[in-house]
Amino acid sequence: MYDVTIIGSGPAGLTAAIYSTRADLKTLVIDGMAPGGQLMITTEVENFPGFPEGIQGPELMGAMRKQAEKFGAEFKNGELQGIEGAGSPFTLTVGKDSIETKTVIIATGSSARWLGLDSEVKLRGKGVSACATCDGFFFTGKEIAVIGGGDTALEEATFLTRFASKVTIIHRRDELRGSKAMQNRAFENDKIAFEWDSVVEDILDVEQDRVTAIVLRNVKTGKTKELPVEGVFLAIGHTPQTKVFEGKIDLDEKGYIAVQNKTRTSLPGIFAAGDVGDPRYKQAISAAGMGCMAAIDALGFITGE
Numbered sequence: 001m002y003d004v005t006i007i008g009s010g011p012a013g014l015t016a017a018i019y020s021t022r023a024d025l026k027t028l029v030i031d032g033m034a035p036g037g038q039l040m041i042t043t044e045v046e047n048f049p050g051f052p053e054g055i056q057g058p059e060l061m062g063a064m065r066k067q068a069e070k071f072g073a074e075f076k077n078g079e080l081q082g083i084e085g086a087g088s089p090f091t092l093t094v095g096k097d098s099i100e101t102k103t104v105i106i107a108t109g110s111s112a113r114w115l116g117l118d119s120e121v122k123l124r125g126k127g128v129s130a131c132a133t134c135d136g137f138f139f140t141g142k143e144i145a146v147i148g149g150g151d152t153a154l155e156e157a158t159f160l161t162r163f164a165s166k167v168t169i170i171h172r173r174d175e176l177r178g179s180k181a182m183q184n185r186a187f188e189n190d191k192i193a194f195e196w197d198s199v200v201e202d203i204l205d206v207e208q209d210r211v212t213a214i215v216l217r218n219v220k221t222g223k224t225k226e227l228p229v230e231g232v233f234l235a236i237g238h239t240p241q242t243k244v245f246e247g248k249i250d251l252d253e254k255g256y257i258a259v260q261n262k263t264r265t266s267l268p269g270i271f272a273a274g275d276v277g278d279p280r281y282k283q284a285i286s287a288a289g290m291g292c293m294a295a296i297d298a299l300g301f302i303t304g305e
Helices: 011-022 037-041 057-070 118-122 132-139 151-160 180-187 284-303
Strands: 002-007 027-030 074-076 080-084 090-094 097-106 110-112 143-147 166-170 192-195 198-204 213-218 224-228 231-234 238-240 270-272
Touching: 002 011, 002 090, 002 284, 011 027, 011 037, 011 057, 011 097, 011 284, 037 057, 097 284, 118 198, 132 151, 132 231, 143 151, 151 166, 151 180, 151 231, 166 198, 270 284
Parallel strands: 002 027, 002 097, 027 074, 097 270, 143 166, 143 231, 166 192
Antiparallel strands: 080 090, 090 097, 110 238, 198 213, 213 224
């Protein structure tokens, strides 16, 4: 019987593990489908406090994991297949194993939606990004593209004009889906241009190991052209990793966990931390903070405080 079982091993899950083990709670971390979370595919992290020179994403996650192990956290490879129990204790299924636990912290995160191009994968972190807040600074004075037409795309494009010399929004339709206020802000920004009725066919140049241009196809005419850019930002949404929890706890209309009082879910004894319950901020530091709160809340649940 574990006191706390944490589902996910990104910044939220590992911070929760550090706090729960230091509180002398028997803690298990289930790695999930992407051990270490999205920072494992992030190169330079410059906005995590304590690293003035920046730190590589995998290095940061490796240090967090060692810290959790130092205090006694156990780790288990695999993904959660099921969760049973209308209240504490809960039974979790991971592969062929069943795990009994008094509390659960869900830290499965969310994943950015990608285009599915081979070049996109190869140039990720080399000019291709899904986080304007994380990577915008690296494109100071450069021309970049933002893919999408909703509020997220408009918000990120507007934010990126702080750094880039020009931001081109690529949208597959001839009108935006974002709110009128966000549209007006984008239209009024001299640094923002638009490529309408267009989809990205390819990202160049894999051979140079950096982004030099994108190949666009007009969905109405079928014609293709190259647009020179040095960065590509995907803003077509995120998918929270919550499918296994459907019907068990309350989710919002987009599939994110409906969090109450910071970390609590609709089922007492189950808590949420990080992007899975945070559709807004999606930052490593906010996820870590939420992991800290979830661990403290799990301790309070166990001790009745």
